[in-house]
Amino acid sequence: MATEQPPAGPEQELGDSGTNTSCSAYSRGSSSPSMGSDSPEVEGSLCAETLSAQLEEEEEEEDVSPEQATIRVIQQHLQGRAEWVEDRAKQLRFLHAVPSLCYLAQRQRWDTLEPQFSKAALMESIAELIENLPMESEPTSIVSSSMAAVCSLSKLKPPLALELESHLLRAVLHGVFTMGTGQGTTHFRALHKTYLQSLDTMLGGLLTETPTMDKLQHLLEHVHF
Template identity: 45%
Template sequence: MATNEASLKVIREQLRGRGKDEAQQRMFLHAIHPACLAAQQRGQDTLELHCCKVAVVERIVELIEELPDDSPPCAVFTNSLIAVGNLSTMKPALEPELEIHLMQAALHAVFTLGTEKDTTQVQALHKIMPELPDAMLGNLLTESPETDMLHYILEYVNFWIMSRVSQERARAIKSSTALLRYTLPEFDNPAEFPRMGHHVAQLALFISDPAKDISRQPREGIYRLYQLLLH
């Protein structure tokens, strides 16, 4: 209980003060998991009695957008994506406008992460970064396991598939394929997916891509789409 109260205090202070200190921001992000865990242990599936989930997510989006453009994402960014995953287990579900804002901020930071700065930090980020947004998207899909939600997320991810930058295309195709692995048995009316052909066509364009890290991903993505249709 003491840990829970301390976590909630840190969250409220960040929401009120919008602290610029990175250490305070990390404390805020680290406090989200124990707050969600404590709520679940009480048999609750919401934080609304203690703080507003929407306000917390809006603050996380602000933190992502406040990151300097000329530096690689830092611990604040990686912990932001982890915190979003924790919050996805809590009700209420996010409104579409906030989800779009969150996806735009997070995926832009990940897909455009450059390789020109060959530092240990950037190399480490390249190893762990792709899994974090994939998990975040999967959590959003698990929160609303519907074909409309799948299409809604794929549409935004697939925007990056048409990028002229090969590393951005590769990351978008990988995220699209990873998202399709989250399709659940309880998916509602999977056969009612009129845009499936569009998504198949987008992935099929890159099956023969000369870059091996790009060409092998679309095959699995198309396989997953057909599995969903057959299910």
């Protein structure tokens, strides 16, 4: 039976990339309430601009679209995590790519990244990045970028399993509250304050996945430790 073809979009471009990756693999469904707001688009577009700037040199050497480059970064990270543990530049590229991909999905009115990418696998990988930070390290953009990525993923389905959410929260909270302060300099104190603001936003995003009293209690159990 012939089916109606969707309008041309990133999925057609990605289908020709040679990476066997297609955005058409994303499931369609009812959009979450946050998809209609302006903030996800603004946040996603900013992350997309950041990632595009980072990948500009590669795009000049290879004829790939920003969407293809974004997916390639995520695929490479998930397939070779061990090689990325000590490479902060690659870690940041992955963390910036995640909100860009979420923005792309929301722009196409998809409510999930699956089956192309597992939301749970992405969250697990983010938790691992934070856990591998040096103990008592100075404030780093890895933590803030991780929280931004989590916030973007929280706008898409499916909701996280509580066990995985607990793992993620423990990693983030430990990273935030054990972070050094750069010998008390004004810059690092301001950066630490920004972390706390980002944490508040991330917790709010996780609550919107399942806005129930049980979910709120689950989050509070981790915050009040």
